Amino acid sequence: xxxxxxxxxxxxxxxxxxxxxxxxxxxxxxxxxxxxxxxxxxxxxxxxxxxxxxxxxxxxxxxxxxxxxxxxxxxxxxxxxxxxxxxxxxxxxxxxxxxxxxxxxxxxxxxxxxxxxxxxxxxxxxxxxxxxxxxxxxxxxxxxxxxxxxxxxxxxxxxxxxxxxxxxxxxxxxxxxxxxxxxxxxxxxxxxxxxxxxxxxxxxxxxxxxxxxxxxxxxxxxxxxxxxxxxxxxxxxxxxxxxxxxxxxxxxxxxxxxxxxxxxxxxxxxxxxxxxxx
Amino acid sequence: xxxxxxxxxxxxxxxxxxxxxxxxxxxxxxxxxxxxxxxxxxxxxxxxxxxxxxxxxxxxxxxxxxxxxxxxxxxxxxxxxxxxxxxxxxxxxxxxxxxxxxxxxxxxxxxxxxxxxxxxxxxxxxxxxxxxxxxxxxxxxxxxxxxxxxxxxxxxxxxxxxx
Numbered sequence: 001x002x003x004x005x006x007x008x009x010x011x012x013x014x015x016x017x018x019x020x021x022x023x024x025x026x027x028x029x030x031x032x033x034x035x036x037x038x039x040x041x042x043x044x045x046x047x048x049x050x051x052x053x054x055x056x057x058x059x060x061x062x063x064x065x066x067x068x069x070x071x072x073x074x075x076x077x078x079x080x081x082x083x084x085x086x087x088x089x090x091x092x093x094x095x096x097x098x099x100x101x102x103x104x105x106x107x108x109x110x111x112x113x114x115x116x117x118x119x120x121x122x123x124x125x126x127x128x129x130x131x132x133x134x135x136x137x138x139x140x141x142x143x144x145x146x147x148x149x150x151x152x153x154x155x156x157x158x159x160x161x162x163x164x165x166x167x168x169x170x171x172x173x174x175x176x177x178x179x180x181x182x183x184x185x186x187x188x189x190x191x192x193x194x195x196x197x198x199x200x201x202x203x204x205x206x207x208x209x210x211x212x213x214x215x216x217x218x219x220x221x222x223x224x225x226x227x228x229x230x231x232x233x234x235x236x237x238x239x240x241x242x243x244x245x246x247x248x249x250x251x252x253x254x255x256x257x258x259x260x261x262x263x264x265x266x267x268x269x270x271x272x273x274x275x276x277x278x
Numbered sequence: 279x280x281x282x283x284x285x286x287x288x289x290x291x292x293x294x295x296x297x298x299x300x301x302x303x304x305x306x307x308x309x310x311x312x313x314x315x316x317x318x319x320x321x322x323x324x325x326x327x328x329x330x331x332x333x334x335x336x337x338x339x340x341x342x343x344x345x346x347x348x349x350x351x352x353x354x355x356x357x358x359x360x361x362x363x364x365x366x367x368x369x370x371x372x373x374x375x376x377x378x379x380x381x382x383x384x385x386x387x388x389x390x391x392x393x394x395x396x397x398x399x400x401x402x403x404x405x406x407x408x409x410x411x412x413x414x415x416x417x418x419x420x421x422x423x424x425x426x427x428x429x430x431x432x433x434x435x436x437x438x439x440x441x
Contacts, residue, residue: 111332153384155400158329158419165385165400166414174384223305224380225389226396 021085022267023092029199029262031077031098036255041068043236043250044104044116050238055108064107069118075100077260083128085266090138092128096260097121111159114171121149122256124183124205138189138197146183146205150252151176152220152234167226175220175234177252181207189264201260207253219249308381308404309363312348319346319409320427321369329419344369345429348379371432386411 048065055061075098083092100120107113123146130140152175155163165172187201208214220234230242233249240248312319321344327334347366352359365379365388375397377388383404390396399422403410407426412419 111330158414158417159332160327160329160334160419162329162412162414162419163400163402164329164398164412164414164419166398167394167396168414168416174382224385224387224396225393226387226398228394 020087020268021090023081023083023085023090023264024267025263025265026078026080027262027264029077029079029260031075031258031260032073033075033098033100033256033258034072035257037069037071039236039250040118040252040254043234043238044068046235046238046240047114047116048106051106051108060109062106063109064105064113066104066106069102069104073100073102077262079260079262081128081264085130085132085138088132090128090130090132090140092130092140094124094126094128094142094144096124096126098258105157107157113157115155115157115163117153117155119151119153120254122205123147124203126183126203128187130187130189136191138191139186140189141184141186142201142203143182143184146181146207148179148181148207148252149176150179150220150254152250154234167224170228170231173222173224173227173231173234175222175250177218177220179207179217179252180209180212181205181255182209191266195265195267197264197266199260199262199264201262203256203258203260205256205258207255214251214253217251217253219251221249305380305382306363308383308386308401309348309379312346312365312379312381312386313350313363315426316428316431317348318427318429318431319348319424320429321345321422322425323423325419325421325423327419328417329414330417334419341369343371343429345427346424347429347431348381368429368432373432 045068048062051062078097080095081092083090085091098121102118104116105113106115124144125147126142126144128140128142130138132138153165154171154173154175155165156169156172157163165174183203183205185201185203187199189197189199191197208217218233219236221232222234223232229244232244235242236248236250240246242248321341324339324341325336327336345368347368349364350361351364352361362378363381365375365377365381365386366373367375367388375388377390377396380387380389382401384401386399386401388397397413399411399413401409402412402421409424411422411424413422
């Protein structure tokens with residue numbers, strides 16, 4: 001609601017002060033990112049390590065193991081922007097949403113296995129403060145808040161390829177956690193033709209700030225009644241004791257750097273009025 | 279005058295943009311969808327097989343009158359009214375299962391009365407008006423194909439005698 005009010009304020013303000021440029025767009029851009037998934041990768045490796053003796057005791061072995069989770073990726077970015085420019089300066093509110101998912105499967109020789117599906121929905125609400133560098137370029141610095149919904153879905157795989165979350169297997173579950181943090185970066189807009197500009201934005205999204213930090217926060221958890229309480233949290237290290245009080249839980253504070261390319265629409269009121277005058 | 283049209287339009291666009299802010303990590307994010315309309319989902323097909331077989335023989339049946347029903351049930355707890363999310367499963371108009379539910383995009387749980395108990399359905403397909411759920415009991419797999427319906431919920435026999 002606050003966001004809506006802020007955006008509407010900018011629209012009304014933009015109209016009322018007759019800003020030179022009014023920006024506004026709802027576009028789908030492309031984002032390349034690098035995310036620090038070290039803890040997630042450690043968890044996956046520890047699962048493999050913990051399973052080796054278990055399989056060996058049952059005369060089983062790994063037949064297929066996916067590579068670890070990747071730090072790099074490409075995804076789409078839904079971006080909404082609204083703002084204004086006046087006297088060489090611009091102020092734009094930006095809301096950006098991205099969704100990513102990675103799946104890693106492990107299979108062993110009797111046909112069974114486990115599948116880890118990592119999902120993220122990240123939202124950024126940003127303020128871009130900029131100036132018109134040249135006739136065609138806007139430069140800006142950006143800062144704001146990131147809101148992240150993360151979840152790990154851990155399935156058991158049967159020989160017939162069924163993936164199930166049945167509670168018969170303690171490691172099955174839908175583990176979730178919500179994090180917030182601060183984001184900052186910079187960008188450039190290239191106003192290559194009237195009404196349309198291309199935008200490139202670099203953003204560093206740091207999870208946590210102040211008292212909200214990894215050491216104090218809880219980890220990914222699944223509070224379903226069907227789960228044994230000791231398996232409420234998704235383990236950071238499968239080779240270490242797992243219990244609700246052990247502190248052995250994956251806390252998804254995964255900082256991300258990203259570059260987003262998108263289009264933005266704007267209205268140059270000066271140019272329009274000049275055309276009218278002609 | 280133009281602004282009067284622009285502002286509501288933007289409000290609509292924005293409310294769509296941020297709709298998902300609500301309840302993404304809710305324990306019951308799927309319940310609103312399940313309980314939409316009169317909250318009933320018809321079981322159009324049931325498949326059963328042994329999941330230990332890499333190439334299993336699948337038995338398919340088409341139930342006559344089988345559906346799931348999701349709704350909010352109000353209860354008074356310590357003097358306060360609370361709404362519980364309920365799910366029921368009817369087969370041939372007979373109530374087979376009834377419990378509070380936890381409905382997520384990947385998993386539907388009909389909760390048991392004790393920790394560690396309940397029935398788990400793994401969501402294989404989460405369409406707008408169709409769902410596919412997988413239930414595993416030991417090694418026996420049952421797949422339910424569900425379609426949004428307006429099924430008639432069997433009424434409870436009345437205790438009133440009229441006398």
